[in-house]
Amino acid sequence: MHLTILYRGPIISCNYGCEYCPFAKRQQSAAELAVDRQALEQFVNWVAQHSQHQFSILFTPWGEALIHNWYQQALVQLTQIPHVHKAAIQTNLSCQLDWVEECNKDRLALWATFHPEWVSRDRFLSKCLELDRRGVRFSAGVVGFPKYKDEITNLRRELPNHVYLWINAVKKELPNLSTQDRNFFESIDPLYELNTQHYPSFGRACRAGESVISVDGDGKMRRCHFIKEPIGNIYERDWETALCDRLCTNQTCHCHIGYVHLDYLELDKVFGSGILERIPNNWALQRLR
Ligand code: SF4
Numbered sequence: 569m570h571l572t573i574l575y576r577g578p579i580i581s582c583n584y585g586c587e588y589c590p591f592a593k594r595q596q597s598a599a600e601l602a603v604d605r606q607a608l609e610q611f612v613n614w615v616a617q618h619s620q621h622q623f624s625i626l627f628t629p630w631g632e633a634l635i636h637n638w639y640q641q642a643l644v645q646l647t648q649i650p651h652v653h654k655a656a657i658q659t660n661l662s663c664q665l666d667w668v669e670e671c672n673k674d675r676l677a678l679w680a681t682f683h684p685e686w687v688s689r690d691r692f693l694s695k696c697l698e699l700d701r702r703g704v705r706f707s708a709g710v711v712g713f714p715k716y717k718d719e720i721t722n723l724r725r726e727l728p729n730h731v732y733l734w735i736n737a738v739k740k741e742l743p744n745l746s747t748q749d750r751n752f753f754e755s756i757d758p759l760y761e762l763n764t765q766h767y768p769s770f771g772r773a774c775r776a777g778e779s780v781i782s783v784d785g786d787g788k789m790r791r792c793h794f795i796k797e798p799i800g801n802i803y804e805r806d807w808e809t810a811l812c813d814r815l816c817t818n819q820t821c822h823c824h825i826g827y828v829h830l831d832y833l834e835l836d837k838v839f840g841s842g843i844l845e846r847i848p849n850n851w852a853l854q855r856l857r
């Protein structure tokens with residue numbers, strides 16, 4: 569079985585302070601961080617021990633995890649495990665990047681978000697260029713507020729063509745956007761409009777709960793991050809029995825890490841093997857033409 573896991577441990581802190589974010593500048597005590605570290609180590613060991621399955625893993629922390637060396641080491645370890653196809657993480661890219669050299673880079677991917685109010689474009693760009701130089705697969709992106717348009721224009725101009733720059737649609741701001749704003753975002757990210765939708769999902773087939781699950785620091789399995797009801801626990805013997813076809817019980821799904829698994833959207837054809845780190849299929853090839 570090939571299982572995709574979205575892992576979100578107990579971390580809820582960040583070194584940046586984006587005004588719209590509940591984790592902005594939140595700090596955790598050494599004891600709280602130790603719990604996160606222990607949970608992550610247990611998870612990585614569990615993956616290593618289940619060599620009868622294939623795994624793809626995306627870390628979707630609440631806050632910034634990659635500034636902590638235990639997440640860097642988790643990626644080093646996971647990418648060295650033969651039955652792990654991919655280990656990816658969402659990050660603000662503020663950490664040092666030398667650790668990537670210890671990874672199997674064929675299996676590593678980063679989902680990097682630029683926060684113009686917290687880091688200069690030059691600094692974010694230099695990290696992106698470093699990733700590129702080091703041969704790491706990554707997408708870069710920005711939250712789609714019109715106030716960032718100049719920064720986005722410049723970032724697109726400065727990033728290598730083969731790096732995909734996504735724009736996250738701010739759903740509740742959409743009614744306030746002009747046609748020009750939406751056209752602008754689409755000129756940067758041809759898939760921007762895909763991200764502006766609340767996709768009807770109730771009663772629809774979704775791979776979440778069958779071949780994709782979310783796992784928390786205690787090992788609790790959920791179908792996805794958006795349906796809170798647990799379906800099992802990976803640390804229990806019978807964990808695999810929880811995996812089965814299920815229809816979505818939410819009315820809509822509006823986040824990339826969720827709706828890409830809705831069968832009827834067929835977004836696996838759009839993103840292919842880059843579905844976790846949000847890189848469209850053959851993006852680099854298309855841009856080189
Ligand atoms: S970088 Fe991400 S986690 Fe940190 S404050 Fe900004 S949005 Fe929140």
Ligand code: SF4
Nearest residue numbers: 769774792816821826
């Ligand atoms: S459609 Fe979205 S909310 Fe529904 S099960 Fe899939 S990922 Fe979860």
